[in-house]
Amino acid sequence: MDAAVLDAITTAWKEAGTVVVFTGAGMSTESGLPDFRSSQGLWRSRPESLASLTALETQPDDFYYFYQWRIAKLWAVTPNVGHDILAELERHGRVHQLVTQNVDGLHQRAGAQHVLELHGSLRSVSCRRCRKRYDSRQLLQAAEIDEFAYQSGLYRHGAACFCPCCGGALRPDVVLFGESLPDHAWTEAVRWSGKADLFVVLGSSLLVSPANYLPRLAVEQGAKLLMINQEPTPLDGLATWVLREKCGVMLAQLQSGIVNE
Ligand code: NAD
Numbered sequence: 001m002d003a004a005v006l007d008a009i010t011t012a013w014k015e016a017g018t019v020v021v022f023t024g025a026g027m028s029t030e031s032g033l034p035d036f037r038s039s040q041g042l043w044r045s046r047p048e049s050l051a052s053l054t055a056l057e058t059q060p061d062d063f064y065y066f067y068q069w070r071i072a073k074l075w076a077v078t079p080n081v082g083h084d085i086l087a088e089l090e091r092h093g094r095v096h097q098l099v100t101q102n103v104d105g106l107h108q109r110a111g112a113q114h115v116l117e118l119h120g121s122l123r124s125v126s127c128r129r130c131r132k133r134y135d136s137r138q139l140l141q142a143a144e145i146d147e148f149a150y151q152s153g154l155y156r157h158g159a160a161c162f163c164p165c166c167g168g169a170l171r172p173d174v175v176l177f178g179e180s181l182p183d184h185a186w187t188e189a190v191r192w193s194g195k196a197d198l199f200v201v202l203g204s205s206l207l208v209s210p211a212n213y214l215p216r217l218a219v220e221q222g223a224k225l226l227m228i229n230q231e232p233t234p235l236d237g238l239a240t241w242v243l244r245e246k247c248g249v250m251l252a253q254l255q256s257g258i259v260n261e
Pocket of ligand 1: 248
C-alpha cells in the first residue's frame with residue numbers, strides 16, 4: 001500500500017478518541033470459515049431461506065444439517081492474525097468497541113473483551129420449549145456431517161437436535177431471518193457508532209440491514225470511515241479510505257503504526 005495512505009490512516013487511528021470496529025463474515029474467511037455473499041460465499045450452495053424458523057419447522061432436515069455443518073466448522077477453526085491484532089489493539093486502548101455481525105465467537109476466542117454480537121452466537125443452542133441453553137456442540141452429538149448423505153437425500157436429523165431435559169426442539173442462538181436483533185447489542189452499537197471518531201469496517205458486504213445502518217450513522221455524526229473489504233460495497237462512497245485487501249493482511253500492515261507513539 002502507498003506509504004502516504006498508510007501514514008494517514010495510522011495517524012487518524014492514533015488521534016481518534018473513539019475507535020469502533022465493525023466486522024463481517026470476511027473477517028473470518030482467513031480462519032477458513034466461508035462468508036455468505038462473496039464469489040466464494042456459502043449462500044452460493046445453500047439458500048438464505050434455510051436460516052429461518054419456518055425452515056426449522058417445515059424443512060428440519062435441511063435446517064439442522066445446515067447448522068450442524070456450520071457449528072462443526074466453527075469449532076474446528078481458530079482466530080486468525082486479524083482477530084489477534086484487534087484484541088491486541090483493544091488491550092492498547094486503540095480499539096474501544098467491536099461490533100460484529102459474525103456468530104463465530106472468534107473475536108472473543110482471540111481475547112477481545114468488548115464485543116457486541118448483533119446477530120447472536122453459534123457457540124450455543126437453546127431449547128425452544130424450556131429455554132435451557134447448551135454448548136452448540138450438543139447439536140453435533142452422534143451427528144454425521146456427511147455431505148454425500150445430505151446431497152443424496154439420506155440425511156435425517158436425530159436425537160441430538162432435541163433438548164435432553166424436555167425433548168423440545170433445539171435452535172441455534174443466532175438471529176434468524178425475520179427475527180429482531182438483540183436489544184442490548186443493537187442499542188449499544190448505535191450509541192458507540194454515534195460517538196465514533198473513526199469507524200472501521202472489516203470484511204462486510206454491508207448488504208444486511210439494519211446492521212449496515214451503523215457506518216452511515218457514524219459518518220453522519222462526523223466519524224472518518226475506513227473500509228477494508230475485498231469487494232465493493234454500497235457505502236464505499238462515504239468512506240475516507242477504501243482498501244480492497246484482506247483484513248488480516250491489512251491489519252498486520254497497520255498494527256505497528258497504530259500502536260507506536
Ligand atoms: P457477507 O458474506 O455478506 O460479505 C462478506 C464480505 O467480505 C464480501 O464482500 C467479501 O468480499 C469480503 N471478504 C471476504 N473475505 C475477506 C477478507 N479476508 N478480507 C476482506 N474482505 C473479505 O458477510 P456480512 O456482511 O457479514 O453479512 C452476512 C451475514 O453473514 C451476517 O449476518 C453474519 O451473521 C453472517 N455470517 C457469519 C459468518 C461468521 O460468523 N463467520 C459466516 C458467514 C455468514
